[in-house]
Amino acid sequence: MFEKISQHEQVVFCNDPSTGLKAIIAIHNTTLGPALGGCRMRPYGSVDEALEDVLRLSKGMTYKCAGADVDFGGGKSVIIGDPMTDRTPELFRAFGQFVDSLNGRFYTGTDMGTTPDDFMHALKETNCIVGVPEEYGGSGDSSVPTAQGVIYGLQATIQTLEGTDELSGKSYSIQGLGKVGFKVAEQLLAAGAQIYVTDINEKALKMIQERAELLPGNVEVVEGSDIYGVDADIFIPCALGGIIHDETIEQLKVKAIVGSANNQLLEDKHGLYLQQKGILYGPDYIVNAGGLIQVADELYGPNKARVLTKTRAIYDSLIQIYSESTKNQISTMEAANLFCEEKLLARSKRNSFFAHNRRPKWQVRN
Ligand SMILES: NC(=O)C1=CN([C@@H]2O[C@H](COP(=O)(O)OP(=O)(O)OC[C@H]3O[C@@H](n4cnc5c(N)ncnc54)[C@H](O)[C@@H]3O)[C@@H](O)[C@H]2O)C=CC1
Numbered sequence: 001m002f003e004k005i006s007q008h009e010q011v012v013f014c015n016d017p018s019t020g021l022k023a024i025i026a027i028h029n030t031t032l033g034p035a036l037g038g039c040r041m042r043p044y045g046s047v048d049e050a051l052e053d054v055l056r057l058s059k060g061m062t063y064k065c066a067g068a069d070v071d072f073g074g075g076k077s078v079i080i081g082d083p084m085t086d087r088t089p090e091l092f093r094a095f096g097q098f099v100d101s102l103n104g105r106f107y108t109g110t111d112m113g114t115t116p117d118d119f120m121h122a123l124k125e126t127n128c129i130v131g132v133p134e135e136y137g138g139s140g141d142s143s144v145p146t147a148q149g150v151i152y153g154l155q156a157t158i159q160t161l162e163g164t165d166e167l168s169g170k171s172y173s174i175q176g177l178g179k180v181g182f183k184v185a186e187q188l189l190a191a192g193a194q195i196y197v198t199d200i201n202e203k204a205l206k207m208i209q210e211r212a213e214l215l216p217g218n219v220e221v222v223e224g225s226d227i228y229g230v231d232a233d234i235f236i237p238c239a240l241g242g243i244i245h246d247e248t249i250e251q252l253k254v255k256a257i258v259g260s261a262n263n264q265l266l267e268d269k270h271g272l273y274l275q276q277k278g279i280l281y282g283p284d285y286i287v288n289a290g291g292l293i294q295v296a297d298e299l300y301g302p303n304k305a306r307v308l309t310k311t312r313a314i315y316d317s318l319i320q321i322y323s324e325s326t327k328n329q330i331s332t333m334e335a336a337n338l339f340c341e342e343k344l345l346a347r348s349k350r351n352s353f354f355a356h357n358r359r360p361k362w363q364v365r366n
């Protein structure tokens, strides 16, 4: 077991027979502050599968937090169970008690399979919950800053390719018109762009066509995997992970990929393949950090303007990462990883700002 968790600081197995809770909390690295990461609920096939997922996701959060310059480290949690049948208020209260037992070392909120309502139950047991709805005094829907971060990412990419931040006069292919993708699509239509969209949800497709009628841009619906072969300037993945692989890279005609989907590259080598094909890739965890920036900021008290200002840093980070990638002849993903590792090294073991007895920021919620 220690070999398996050798890169992590702490892994907590949570078992509550009375509610049926079986959860794992993984704290990867707290150099930059207490661990932060959402809680995923899935009917994992085995404990090993759940452990593997939480270890991978929590490590990813260390990089995402470093890249976004938030004073948090990497953590994540998983609940082993079916969100359709096993979700109860008691289960989330029990989970909240386990989070609270970590005494401020771990903050969590929603992820795949969990909802803000679930965490309203956990919040009764611990203050260490983020992504709280506005009506409960939190910052609300985090897809708003995530979408804005994608827009900043697009501008940094266009700046790198063409020396302008102008979104208009270009074409974009968008996969997924959910909470993030729809907002990005709307902004691009408002800028007068040509967009090509696909979604498995017919309703979302109809809604964007209706929006397009009121905005200067133009929308065309594309069937399923045809989205990869669209002759657009930039591809914006806002649905699934693992979609950039040998087969899809072959089809891509775009100059760049910038989207919100987590873990877009099937394997690290695909970052290199994109570079070899001359496609500029905006590393996903840099581009999609707007939501993280909002939930981390929420503990100062909600403030949309402040979150927007902080999210703007995604633009500068991407410009720097693209430039390092060119200078050092490495993929943009490798450049992003180095960018984050340098931030971690620079602050190594010096961050006691959030130690439990010195928590000025959290007083807002204490
Ligand atoms: N919501 C947020 O703040 C953040 C989201 N992300 C990531 O961004 C992506 C989108 O997130 P949300 O918009 O919040 O999710 P969502 O669940 O609201 O939207 C996803 C959309 O993708 C569509 N979709 C699913 N499978 C598809 C397929 N095969 N082809 C085309 N469309 C498909 C769905 O119908 C849905 O409309 C996810 O990968 C998520 O992990 C990352 C960071 C923050």
Ligand SMILES: O=C(O)CCC(=O)C(=O)O
Residues within 6 Å of the ligand: 036, 037, 038, 039, 064, 108, 109, 110, 111, 130, 131, 142, 291, 292, 295
């Ligand atoms: O939404 C959260 O609670 C933290 C952010 C997160 O887990 C993520 O960005 O993947």
